[in-house]
Amino acid sequence: MSVSASSAPTAATPPVLEARGVTKVFGGLTAVDGVDLEVGEREIVGLIGPNGAGKTTFFNCLTGMETPTSGRISYRGRTLSGKPHRVTESGLARTFQNIRLFPNMTALENVLVGRHCRTSQGVLSALGRGPRYRREEADGRARAHELLQFVGMDRHAETLARNLPYGDQRRLEIARALATDPGLLLLDEPTAGMNPQETASAMQLVRRIREQGLAIVVIEHDMRFIFSLCDRVAVLVQGQKLVEGTATEVQQDPRVVEAYLGKPVDGG
Amino acid sequence: MIVSRVATSTSERLQATFTRPVRLAVGGAGSLLVVAGCLLPWATFFFGFPGKVTLAGFPGGSRLYPLLLVAVAPLLLVAVEGRRRAGLAAAWGVFGITAFNIAAIGFGRDLPLGLLEERGGGGLGAVAIGAWLALAGGALLIAAFASLPSSDEERPFRPGLPAALELLTIALSLGLILFAVVIALEVDETSRFISLIAFATAAGMTLARLNVFAYVTELFDRHRTVTLAAAAIAAVVFPFTQGGNAYWIRVFASIGVFAAAAIGLNVVVGLAGLLDLGYIAFFGVGAYVGALFAGAARTTVHVKLPFLVVVVMGAVIAAIFGVIIGAPTLRLRGDYLAIVTLGFGEIFRILAFNFDWLTRGPNGISGVPDLAIGSYNFGATNEVLGFSLPGFANYYFVELILLAAIILAFTRLNDSRIGRAWIAIREDETAAAAMGINTYRLKMLAFGIGAFMAGAAGTVNAHVTTQVSPDSYGFLESILLLAAVVLGGMGTIGGALLGSAALFIVPEKLRSFQDKRLLLFGIALIVIIRFRPEGIVANRRRKAELHDADPSTGDASGAPPGAPVVGAVAQ
Ligand SMILES: Nc1ncnc2c1ncn2[C@@H]1O[C@H](COP(=O)(O)OP(=O)(O)OP(=O)(O)O)[C@@H](O)[C@H]1O
Numbered sequence A: 001m002s003v004s005a006s007s008a009p010t011a012a013t014p015p016v017l018e019a020r021g022v023t024k025v026f027g028g029l030t031a032v033d034g035v036d037l038e039v040g041e042r043e044i045v046g047l048i049g050p051n052g053a054g055k056t057t058f059f060n061c062l063t064g065m066e067t068p069t070s071g072r073i074s075y076r077g078r079t080l081s082g083k084p085h086r087v088t089e090s091g092l093a094r095t096f097q098n099i100r101l102f103p104n105m106t107a108l109e110n111v112l113v114g115r116h117c118r119t120s121q122g123v124l125s126a127l128g129r130g131p132r133y134r135r136e137e138a139d140g141r142a143r144a145h146e147l148l149q150f151v152g153m154d155r156h157a158e159t160l161a162r163n164l165p166y167g168d169q170r171r172l173e174i175a176r177a178l179a180t181d182p183g184l185l186l187l188d189e190p191t192a193g194m195n196p197q198e199t200a201s202a203m204q205l206v207r208r209i210r211e212q213g214l215a216i217v218v219i220e221h222d223m224r225f226i227f228s229l230c231d232r233v234a235v236l237v238q239g240q241k242l243v244e245g246t247a248t249e250v251q252q253d254p255r256v257v258e259a260y261l262g263k264p265v266d267g268g
Numbered sequence B: 001m002i003v004s005r006v007a008t009s010t011s012e013r014l015q016a017t018f019t020r021p022v023r024l025a026v027g028g029a030g031s032l033l034v035v036a037g038c039l040l041p042w043a044t045f046f047f048g049f050p051g052k053v054t055l056a057g058f059p060g061g062s063r064l065y066p067l068l069l070v071a072v073a074p075l076l077l078v079a080v081e082g083r084r085r086a087g088l089a090a091a092w093g094v095f096g097i098t099a100f101n102i103a104a105i106g107f108g109r110d111l112p113l114g115l116l117e118e119r120g121g122g123g124l125g126a127v128a129i130g131a132w133l134a135l136a137g138g139a140l141l142i143a144a145f146a147s148l149p150s151s152d153e154e155r156p157f158r159p160g161l162p163a164a165l166e167l168l169t170i171a172l173s174l175g176l177i178l179f180a181v182v183i184a185l186e187v188d189e190t191s192r193f194i195s196l197i198a199f200a201t202a203a204g205m206t207l208a209r210l211n212v213f214a215y216v217t218e219l220f221d222r223h224r225t226v227t228l229a230a231a232a233i234a235a236v237v238f239p240f241t242q243g244g245n246a247y248w249i250r251v252f253a254s255i256g257v258f259a260a261a262a263i264g265l266n267v268v269v270g271l272a273g274l275l276d277l278g279y280i281a282f283f284g285v286g287a288y289v290g291a292l293f294a295g296a297a298r299t300t301v302h303v304k305l306p307f308l309v310v311v312v313m314g315a316v317i318a319a320i321f322g323v324i325i326g327a328p329t330l331r332l333r334g335d336y337l338a339i340v341t342l343g344f345g346e347i348f349r350i351l352a353f354n355f356d357w358l359t360r361g362p363n364g365i366s367g368v369p370d371l372a373i374g375s376y377n378f379g380a381t382n383e384v385l386g387f388s389l390p391g392f393a394n395y396y397f398v399e400l401i402l403l404a405a406i407i408l409a410f411t412r413l414n415d416s417r418i419g420r421a422w423i424a425i426r427e428d429e430t431a432a433a434a435m436g437i438n439t440y441r442l443k444m445l446a447f448g449i450g451a452f453m454a455g456a457a458g459t460v461n462a463h464v465t466t467q468v469s470p471d472s473y474g475f476l477e478s479i480l481l482l483a484a485v486v487l488g489g490m491g492t493i494g495g496a497l498l499g500s501a502a503l504f505i506v507p508e509k510l511r512s513f514q515d516k517r518l519l520l521f522g523i524a525l526i527v528i529i530r531f532r533p534e535g536i537v538a539n540r541r542r543k544a545e546l547h548d549a550d551p552s553t554g555d556a557s558g559a560p561p562g563a564p565v566v567g568a569v570a571q
């Protein structure tokens, strides 16, 4: 099965994501401060940083949930409009740090909601239930089942999202995001609260998503997850991008160690 | 809560002291007392001549109800799920009905709130032995059921019947509902009607707690075509059973129109989760359009258009109003939306009062003539297959068609891409937007469709009531409509129908109660929200939402629908 319908890159294709000088100020607090980030085709980019560094706020700026104070964001060369649903239509999809499923809808319905922006049947065709409506509905359901299978939870299709175990809720959020046919998937702490086995299978899942042709940006506090998965890692500290490079480069950078462990004690 | 703690400790003490034989003895004695009590007279009257008379068969119906409720006694013997809670509901029903009748027989008119206009006044001396026995029996039954272990786990009721028996169950259930409606319509004494409502509540709660309701609902769902066909037939046959009398046909036509509007409101509140407190204004717009273009006797627009054109016109104009009001307000969330729609509802009423040149102000538009297709006059009495049909039956059928259309539209929208998007918005608006849903546009669509349905219902209503005036479309009516939706069950058709029926039939029956009907609905709402927050007819989702607070998923719920704007941003 294929998760994305994105076309193969040609010679001079623009990067999947290009963020330039993204800044977000809340009152007196600069949560995101002039961050640049580029993501290429089929790349997995890790975004790390201490609590409150501005990682989630950066995601919110990318997806239009917050309007950046300044900066420019483009997806495959096209500047993104500020509205969240437009951003999703363009091809960005995300999950949330504190899971935001539709708790009283079944797993299948959650995924079907993700199909909303790729389907077009309106009120009249829902009332009329003509052949086109039925075909689209059937296709949507087939696709949703396929995606549930892809994340390994098709047997829970009819379970209300609120009744799913925690790990499944995280996976369902990913399936729902994939249902929007994205070219770039933004994952905000996808393994938070998971046990080691679940984390391992989440890592597998992210790899399989990349194999489908998607680019991924992932926020994580689990360093093993980040360093074994990501092609490139960017470190955000107090809203600013401190370092960016391969896993090894970032791991060896003294500034990163300092940012995570605090300044070395004078004379120590 | 203090009350529940006291109650718990009492039942804990009962559970500790009542061994099984004791419980059976107490329950058996209680049942016998109730049976004996119901067979003995309840009231003694003092007449001038021949003096003191104890009425053997009095009050008939009220004594029957405890007798029926005693049928739960075998639950003391068999271990089925939920029997403690079910038994308690029935036992409290016995006790409550008897206590109420004792009060009614003894004090009648003197009861607070002017509850009863009839009988009474003899004091407790007028209460005969039967009532006291039944009361004592009820108390014993409560004690016996309270002493059952309370750890009854909920398990669905699934007898697994063959298909033929399932259909029979459906037929019996529908028959029972019809029978209950007929009985309710025939009862004309206030105290008996209150007893009947108390009985229906107790019996309903008992069945619900045994999960019988859930099973029957599921059966209805599984055999949808059969159920729908049966319901449709019953609805069509109803006017023929009235022997040419228009009274109840008129009431049911009003219920139907009200229910159609309630289902429209259900799109807005139940599906999209938008609390609209000014919804009746759209119904009013439809009603004014319906009356103005019908060639009424006292009107400002002297144009008469074909009825179907007027219905569509009323619906479309209401929908346009909906969009105009929705455009600025739907950017607000939760409480803000409720307050602003409340304001718009009032504005409509005030405009209708003051635009004399169009609405004739407080006088309203009146004298809406009967509809006519060709030479067929809707107001005329008809003979069909030897049955005499009052003229009003024609409007009843018009209303039935409208209701059927709106029900069909609601069900199809509910189960579609659009309906899922609405529910997603209700569940978590921020996440819905992040999934590519244009939340503003879809909320507008819900508002517009809700208004469209209300407008269509309004035009029909102009013909049902033959006059339209601003006072019929105030805040109170909006609240009543909302009460019908919440009372019956949000997001369900059955709930809207039941809620609307209750809001009409109950005041119709409790004549002495009419000016206190708000009080009555207030109490009913509080009781329902306390004991069955998902409404009488539960929607699968609402039920899950309100009852199983699963701690392991507690952190997974999104922002509640009424979350303030700040802080609703993704974390
Ligand atoms: N809506 C808001 N209004 C005001 N301040 C905000 C808002 N959202 C985030 N912040 C602040 O911005 C800073 C960055 O927060 P953010 O959630 O982006 O951090 P994070 O890197 O995702 O942290 P964590 O690892 O804990 O998730 C924090 O100081 C936070 O308090």
Ligand SMILES: [Mg+2]
Binding pocket: A055, A056, A057, A097, B571
């Ligand atoms: Mg975060």
